Amino acid sequence: ENFQKVGAFKFRGAFNAVASLKEEELKKGVATHSSGNHAAALALSAKMHGVKAYIVMPHTAPAIKKKAVEGYGAEIVFSEPTLESRQETLNKVVEETGAHFVPPFNDVRIIAGQATAAKELIEETDKLNFIIAPVGGGGLLSGTSLSAKYFGSNIKVIGAEPKGADDAFRSIRDNKIYLSVNPQTICDGLLTSLGDITFEVIKENVHEIITVKEETIIEAMRMIWERMKIIIEPSSAVVLAVVLENKEKFQNRNVGLILSGGNVDLEKLPWNK
Template sequence: MDKQQLHDCHNRIKPFIHNTPVLTSRLIDKISGAHLFFKCENFQRMGAFKMRGAANAIMQLTDKEKQNGVVTHSSGNFAQALSLSAQSLGVKAYIVMPSSAPNVKKEAVKGYGGMLIECEPNLKAREFASQQIVQKHGATFIHPSNDDQVILGQGTACKELLEAHPELDHVVTPVGGGGLIAGTALSALYYGKNCTTIGGEPMEVDDAFRSLKSGKIESNTTTNTIADGLKTQLGDRNFPIIQEHVEEIIRVEEEEIVSAMQIIWGRLKIVCEPSSAVALAAVLKAKEKFAGKKVGIIISGGNVDLGNLPF
């Protein structure tokens, strides 16, 4: 995926997305010892960066494919993103969600016009339900993170950040399915000036950290983390990009995620979800690495269940 493709993708999706604000905080800079620039994708349409990739993926379909609709499986944010993107583009969206997904996310999918199909909370059940819809309706399956068009779309958040702040030394993102960090790494490569991409990942679901070490895609045996958006694993489209262009992945403990989330809520005065706080938690964990550096942080989303906060 080259610079021209990223450029074209951004121009294509601009009518359907927000160029989200970048916030700074002298107090958080003091706490971290670095100069931090928070790209606030919690202010994106539907509340997360995933709107970018979803819009791009649908826009790249043929007219015939658009007529038959799209399908995905997701625990939350991509479900909402595909629903809203499809609604904006006049396309039908079938959304497979695990029964354990937060109610607030299920209701949002319905509110955005998505056809909700619930399944057992495991990957096998999700994939089976998705395949049934593909066979029955001829819908095109769009993966939340392991799809070239999705990866390009997610990369546009970092592209906007670097266009506003070209001097960044690092950009840090949370790592779940790998779409955001892969897209970010491409943008850092094409639009940064010696800007490296670093991931933050919960210790409880450290499959990406282990995958970089072993050279093959690893899985998690447990998913015991408050960062519910980061329980998915890397795919064969994004993993090679991550291997080549991501400098490292920093693992954080659950209490470090909660602490970072409190700092964002308390100091930036914005709502972010636990998954988003993982990037700041990584910077605070590795202070010596980031000391004095200019660091972009992608606040990936703000879709929180307000009745179930970790603090």
């Protein structure tokens, strides 16, 4: 998905959500809060539909992601990096503009859009034993699990998550949603907590969530850059990190990895200490 429009899978869900809106709803534009890829995805989707996009972003968002959103013609409104601040700022924007809120992940239209990535993977090979997808807010993992269920044959779906931001792992283990509090990881796309919709879909359809160490994520990211000659962001590398830390589990199995995006800040590569 690093070769997808906006360089991430998020375009699938955002485009599907905007395309599903009635003409009347589209007139006042669309709005969301996002630290990155969903922001760019909604900005481009809005542009392709000829409508305005308002994006609430934390001022800490990576420079590459701010630049992309502006490049697609969206209006950025900055907030503090807390979910509370992002939500408050978004509410204000929606109130003032009348724009239609398009959530980053906790929405059936978004999940259906993200599901098409795994659907395409399954259509390309019918021999998969596992599909591993990253998990932040859970839109991609939810969609992946639904595609495996309805289009695949006995495929186990695994969520990949950094140990330093393991709220999804704990949420599923304890059967209650934990908020992401002070996450410590380079995976800037996986800092969000599950939503009530994604939580239920994941609980029902995902085989397990596996957490991995930061050093393995960096090792996996470097390996893909070096050996495959493709640029991925740390949030994508987490899926290969799961395999690297659990080699016996996946030995002699056909494993599909969803590389979720490639929007990495080249000034801050994790191996350039």
